[in-house]
Amino acid sequence: MAIITLNNNSISNITSLPTGVGGKVLQVVTDEVSSEVSTTSTSYTDITGLSVSITPSSTSSKIYVIANLCGCRTNSTNHVECNSFYNIVRNSTELTASRLSYGASNANANRKVSGTITLTNLDEPNTTSATTYKCQFKAKSGDGQTARINESTDNTPVSSITVMEISEWL
Numbered sequence: 001m002a003i004i005t006l007n008n009n010s011i012s013n014i015t016s017l018p019t020g021v022g023g024k025v026l027q028v029v030t031d032e033v034s035s036e037v038s039t040t041s042t043s044y045t046d047i048t049g050l051s052v053s054i055t056p057s058s059t060s061s062k063i064y065v066i067a068n069l070c071g072c073r074t075n076s077t078n079h080v081e082c083n084s085f086y087n088i089v090r091n092s093t094e095l096t097a098s099r100l101s102y103g104a105s106n107a108n109a110n111r112k113v114s115g116t117i118t119l120t121n122l123d124e125p126n127t128t129s130a131t132t133y134k135c136q137f138k139a140k141s142g143d144g145q146t147a148r149i150n151e152s153t154d155n156t157p158v159s160s161i162t163v164m165e166i167s168e169w170l
Contacts, residue, residue, distance in 0.1 A: 006067065017162060024151050024167045026061065029054045032160035038148040044094075044136040047149060050161045060168035067114035067119040067135050070157035084147035086137045087121050088161075097122040122166075133163050145159050 007108050033049030047069075054063060071084050087097040096119045137146040148156045 004146050021084060025170055026057055026165040027054065028162065028164045029075045030156050030160060034046040034156050036125055036148060036151045038135060038146050038151075039139060040146050041100055042141040043072045044085070044089075044138045047137055047159070050159060051132060052161055052163050053130050054165060055130045056125060056165050058168065059128055061125075061167045062168075063090075063123045063131070063133070064164045064166055065119075065121045065123060065124055065133050065161070066163075067159075067161045069119070069135065069137075071115055071117050071137075071148070084139060086105075086117055086135065086139060088121055089134050089136055090123055090125060091132055095123055102143055114136050117129045133157075133161060135161055162168045 006055045031050060031052045033047070035049070037048050039045045050067070050069075056063065065088050067086075067088055069086055071086065085097065085099050088095045098117055098119055119135075123133075136146045137149065139145040149159045
């Protein structure tokens with residue numbers, strides 16, 4: 001039990017922190033890209049410019065990862081079924097995957113559809129070594145599809161990845 005001595009303003013005999021202390025943000029690392037990046041690959045491919053490295057201060061730390069991606073997919077047919085796939089990877093381990101999906105039909109070939117997707121993950125890497133987190137994407141197979149990020153004709157979209165080291169919860 002902690003004993004607080006008020007007369008001389010000192011604290012003595014503290015052996016641990018009280019319950020509920022922890023979960024503090026210890027460090028934040030972010031990266032962003034505003035240039036257009038694309039792939040026709042149907043296998044996951046690294047998104048150039050969306051990779052960060054963080055060195056956890058403790059093996060018990062958690063890493064909270066947030067990726068905001070301005071996605072876009074084009075299709076060379078008249079019917080657009082947008083299915084671009086995105087994920088977050090720690091080193092080479094997939095953590096979170098999602099799909100940006102839209103459907104539309106019109107007479108225009110090469111129609112582009114877009115949207116924003118946010119991926120999050122609370123990771124437990126269990127290491128104090130430098131750890132890399134990155135974003136990947138791929139196009140749906142067939143129909144000559146291309147997955148893109150940051151393509152726009154009326155503004156400059158920015159995609160980002162941010163990682164935060166969170167101290168151990170007590």
